[in-house]
Amino acid sequence: MRLSAAIADLLQAQRGHLFPWIPVFLGAGIGAYFSLKSEPGWAVYAGLAAVSLLLAWGAVQRRPLAFLCWAPAFAAAGLCLAGARAHWVAAPVLDFRYYGPVEGRVVSVDRSPTDALRLTLDQVRLDRVPAVKTPARVRISLKGPEQVPPPGALVMTTAHLLPPQGPAEPGGFDFRRHAWFKQLGGLGYTRAPVLLAGAPGDGVPVERLRRAMAGYLQQRIPGETGGFAAAITAGDRSGVGEQTLTALRKSNLAHLLAISGLHMGLLTGFVFAAVRVLFSLVPPVALRWPVKKLAALAALAAGAGYLLLSGGNVATERAFVMVAVMLGAVLLNRRAITLRAVAAAALIVLLRRPESLLSPGFQMSFAATAALVAVFAALRDREVPLGPRWLRPVAALVISSAVAGAATAPFAAAHFNTVPHYGLFANLLAVPVMGSVVIPAAVLALCLAPVGLEGVALSVMRWGMDWILAVAQAVAGFEGAVSQVAAPGDAVLPLFASGAVFAVIWHGRLRLAGLVPAAAALWLWSGAERPPVIIASSGGLIGVMEAEGRALSRPKGQGFTAGIWLENDGDAATQPEAAARWQAWDGVLPVWQGKGFRLVHAPGKRKLMQASACKEGDIIVSTEAEPEPGTCLLLTPGILRQTGSIAVRPDGGLLTARAATGARLWSGWYPEGAEIRRLRRLLAASAQLQ
Structure with missing residues (x-):
């Protein structure tokens, strides 16, 4: 009884501050769903729903300890919500390599990490593939210069398509899961021309408007600055080169490129202030109408238009929800910037897209917002002086940049494996220009465009963006601007x-x-330890840990996988530099001697023939099938499709991507064969020799 009374008193002291815990426990349930190793059955969902309702009923009956019932109720609801969403977006996924005609409608155009233009198509038709097995969407990279078709156009080409690939290493980012929620059932490339099969329809008018605005800005503002303008106004990053992207990342200014909370806040804040000032200058309006609420409505309309114009991606949608909640508080005469408003925005986002919990954007944006609200509320409540009136904006900028940077740094380092050391300095130089020059000039240019007077506003906008890009280039060039960190463990x-x-x-x-x-x-x-050995799921690359860092078996090829491994190691080396670390060779074949086994990489038919004289205890990794039986263990792509990428842990145990992700809706694993069981026995025996 004493413990129950103490808990009741503790929760009673938090009365009025418990609402922000609702999205926390809902998110805990969502996270629990994605951490499962097998897909729950319908009986599990029904049981959890019943438990959630019973707990909610118990919370209503026992008010002093209601929170203790609400917490697991929302967690159970979160797990059911995530499962329902995963089944709702279910769509066919290719289970084989496809080469042939591809037809579809262009729904979006973007740029890949390798700087290639990509088309995302829906209404897909594949040759000799039944409609029930045809993906809802496919994404095709264009190799070479292409005339980019307009959104909504029906196109046809000849392309190579593959199923979405699993994690580059066990426990790493699962692109299959990411593609599942985007309904991307096939990804590939084409070297053939993309032909128009039909005129643009009426299905994607907003996308066509975005492309038109991006093209107009790049025409009026040439070079990288024009690409930057298209990115921050229309969400089109195709005009931003890789060098500029690298500079923005190293200077911690990449968030200026993504249309997120900062852009939405600056835009709606500028519109809110401008409309309120304009109405206040008209005494009859200022005295008779609620000017503050009218300004909030105008800012809300501007934010909604910006959401549509930017393409409505998850980050922009999340930012709009946060702004809409705060402007809604203004309309209801409530305090706009509170943890309750942040919690309401998080709740709406999670209810709409539960999978966004796993995205870096969700974690970083809400971490920054919650930290800023908490810190400035504490400064306000304790009446901490920020200096004279003229210095307060500068102090607020420094505090907000430092707090937001500190709040997002762990999440950014965990997802991107980098820590920019001069990010605060760069943000202090760039963010005020974005807020006071670029965003207002963009709004003025939009307002003046119908009468053809947008030229001056675009010039001002260009000056501001030139300054931001110059800051990014300068800070990125500082000695030791960025350091790498190893990927953290799952917990x-x-x-x-x-x-x-x-x-x-x-x-x-x-x-x-x-x-x-x-x-x-x-x-x-x-104290995180990286696996001593990693084998790519394609069989095309092996990475082993040496004293100076991970050594790669090839200096080129499999570049995407190599980059992920090195980034997760916290290693700044390039693939050729990492390949130069490989120490042991058997003729032209890279080999690595473990304790009790020998690992040999033989990609391609010619090298596999050279490895045919292998011995018992050898593990041959190849991109080809075995030409004839041998005494060694051969790992081919066909076998690796059963396991995904493979890692040998520091203790000698085997961890596969299959074991790390489990049998989920999006996994698509092949049945595990005898070769993998033999591999487990071999490694288990070698571990006993250590």
């Missing part, structure tokens, strides 16, 4: 997030207890 981010959330949401001195799990997560991260 690090959830543990860190739980501690940080508790420290931000809880009221009272007990919030300091949240620093314990956050510090424990960072300690675990510092």
Whole structure:
């Protein structure tokens, strides 16, 4: 009874501050769904739904301890919500390599990490593939110069298509899961011309408007600056080169390129202030009408238009929801910037797209927003002076940049494996220009375009963007501008997030207890171990850990996989540099001697023939099938499709991508064969020799 009374008193002290916990527990259930190794059955969902309802009923009946019932109820609801969403978006996925005619409608145009233009098509038709097995969407990279078809156009080409690939290493980013929720059932490339099969229809008018605006801006503002303008106004990054992207990332200014909370906040804030000032200059309007609410409605309309114009991607949608909640609070005479508003925005986003919980954008944007609200609320409540009136904007900018940078740094480092050291300095030079020059000039240009007077506004906008790009190039060129960090273990981010959330949401001195799990997560991260051996799922690359870093078996080819491995190692080396680290060779074949086994890489038919005289205990990794039986163990792409990428752990155990991700809706694993069981026995025996 005493414990129950103590818990009731503790929760009673938090009365009025418990709403922000709803998206937290809902997110915990969503995260639990994605961490499962097998897909729950319908009986599990029905049971969880019943438990959730019973707990909700219990919460209503026992008000003092209601929160203890609501927490698992929302967690169970979150798991059911994520499962329902995964089944709702289910669409056919290719299970073979396809080469042949592809027809479809262009729904979006973007640029790949290798700087190639990509077309995303829906209404797909594939030769000799039944409609029930045809993907809802496919994405095709264009090799070589192409006339980009307009959105909505029906096109045809001849393309190579593959199923979405699994993680580049066990436990890594699962692109299959990402593609599942985008309904991308096939990805590939074409070297053939893309032909128009029909005029643009009426299905994607917003996309056509985006492309028209992006083309207009790139015509009026040439070069990288025009591409930057198209990116921040229409969400079209195809005009931004890889060198500029690298500079923005190294200077921690890449967030200016993505239409997210900063852009939406600056735009709606400028419109809100401008409309309020204009109405206030008209006394009859200012005295008779609620000017503040009218300005909020105008800002909300501007934000909605920006959402449509930018393509409505997840990051922009999330930013609009956050702004809409805050402007809605203004319309309802509530305080706009509170943790309740942030929690309401997070709740809406999770209810609409539960999978966004796993995205870096969701984690970083809400981490930054919640931290900023908490810090400035604490400064306000404690009446901390920020200096004289003229210095307060500068102090607020420095504090906000430092707080947002500190809040997002762990998530950015975990997802992107880099830590920019001069990001605060770069943001102090660039963000004020974005807010006071670029965004206002863009709004003025849009307003003046119908009468043909947008030229001056575009010139001002160009000056501001030139400055931002110059800052990015300069800061990226500083000595030691960026350092690399190794990828954390699976438990690090959830543990860190739980501690940080508790420290931000809880009221009272007990919030300091949240620093314990956050510090424990960072300690675990510092001791993270990378696998000594990784084998690509294609059989085209092997990476082994040497004293100076990971050594790769090939200096070129499989560049995407090689880049991910090195990034996760926290290694800044290029693929040729990592390949130069390989120490042992058997003729022209790279070999690595483990304890109890020998690993040989023989990609291609010619090299596989040279490895035919292998011995018992050898593991041959190849991109080709075995020409004749041998005494060694041969891992071919056909076998690796059963497992995905393979890692040998520091203890000698075997971890496959199949084991790490489990049998989920999006996995698509082939049945595991005898070769993998033999590989497990071989590695288990070798582990005993260590």
